[in-house]
Amino acid sequence: MSILERAHLEVVRAVERQGSLTAAAETLHLTQSALSHTVRKLEDQLGVAIWYREGRSLRPTQAGAYLLSVANRLLPQIDQAEERLKQFAQGERGTLRIGMECHPCYQWLMKIVSPYLAAWPAVDVDVKQKFQFGGIGALFGYEIDLLVTPDPLYKPGLIFEPVFDYEQVLVVGPGHPLRQAAFVRPKQLSDETLITYPVETERLDIYTQFLTPAGISPRRQKSIETTDIMLQMVASGRGVAALPRWLVEEQADKFDVAPVKLGRQGVAKQIFVGFRDADAEIDYLRAFVNLARNHRDNKA
């Protein structure tokens, strides 16, 4: 009845990664013969070929490709479970895997993480930023335990809590004509170079909440990965950017930049943390959420 074992998934993954049975055997600390036998047996039992034998190399069949996708999906979860059980053994509590779906949140997260690590010495924190299936997918897929995002999603199985409000502002460099303005209108950006994080336009607030509704596009757009470089670019007059006000004010002594309100009303943003409700009672996860929320309350 039961055919498919963890070992089989490991083999499929290793062959894919190493490119050959022989090489895979080495990484698995087995002989080539052992793998060959294992593979043949698996194919016999399933009744399906996993690889085409093309000359002396292996190319996955359709079934093989499917099996590979299963392996890539399940093995990390098994590894993680094993890891976590071993951590139980050492009295450690585990690893809190945090996913981030918002670039500037990183600076904010760092402020939460250090007191958290101090308060929970037995818990490690891991921050991930890229997700094949998006943050929500990563939560459902048990790749992460906590998601920091501006887009909450109230779906059964997930809990989102607001942890942080801020105002999104335009950042301008020294001598910029808008520097003294009380606020900026969309039209005034039509001749500017806008520096953004490298994500889709739909995920950039300055578009969705400011430019797009007014039907305006900036003359040029550049994307920059890191906040520091972005600020440096702005400070050197290469363009303008949109960032949280608190971040701009904090960095104002390091970089010669100034915040300008976006529109007469300003653009208000809110950051949420989301987690699986099955995890709601994990004390160290709860503690992180509380810490994050209190951080906001202390500022307010």
Next chain:
Amino acid sequence: MSILERAHLEVVRAVERQGSLTAAAETLHLTQSALSHTVRKLEDQLGVAIWYREGRSLRPTQAGAYLLSVANRLLPQIDQAEERLKQFAQGERGTLRIGMECHPCYQWLMKIVSPYLAAWPAVDVDVKQKFQFGGIGALFGYEIDLLVTPDPLYKPGLIFEPVFDYEQVLVVGPGHPLRQAAFVRPKQLSDETLITYPVETERLDIYTQFLTPAGISPRRQKSIETTDIMLQMVASGRGVAALPRWLVEEQADKFDVAPVKLGRQGVAKQIFVGFRDADAEIDYLRAFVNLARNHRDNKA
């Protein structure tokens, strides 16, 4: 390095289900001794107890409870993978697991399924309706392959396509004062008994798009699982309900009911099918989506 095997997960699950090692051994076609050895070895290797030995019974430790949750999550996925691989072998293409997040869609789905089964004799169809983590969670968690829902969610990793438009109408029985009305206003329902499917109010269009915006509640609300019974209740004057117009018109010969437009504009609805973009190229899945979409086009 690798400790946790599929067999271990099976053991944990069986012990939980059967309540004792001895009983679990039987379902796994093993001796009690074998399980005892296996368990001890696993606990030794992980360095953590999985069960408290309380007298002659086993109670999961914290680690055990965690392991159990892992087993319940991963084992079905492994089973399904194995299943699917075996289906590859028999030239079958697999099982299309469809999730439904909208009650009246069931009638519609049935119309699609029968031509589909005829066109794809090697593909089985399975329809599920209850999801612990909601339809989206079920998609991400590989519990289903296709989700039929009124709430699309454009997130990376998922694709949603509209397949069906309809008008949501009020259904009234014979001799109902509203029966001849051109349309009904929210206020006119404040003295009625509203019959709905047993889901949260936020998922009922007649609330979200009609009653709630007007600040009206019906005098009473009853919930009924099945559409047929619901129509029977309406036909016997026990209350009114909200259903798709096409469904009401189709059933008008079986039940003495009539549709009434909700508001002057009517309430327009759209049904979507969603799937993982990783599956976008699976021919039999694609075929279902196309069939569903064409079904709409034929009607229009």
Next chain:
DNA sequence: GGTAAGAATGAATTACCTTCATCAATAAAT
């Protein structure tokens, strides 16, 4: 055509899991 590299095969060995037999502990029953 020769050679090197990779995969397949068959027999021998080894490792490990299962069983058997038995014990220990506990809950239920007399």
Next chain:
DNA sequence: ATTTATTGATGAAGGTAATTCATTCTTACC
């Protein structure tokens, strides 16, 4: 309280199955 039945633990024996070793087969490349 003593007996009895049920459940889990343990150690040794046994058997199955996976791994290795030695070899062959195929093919890419020089």
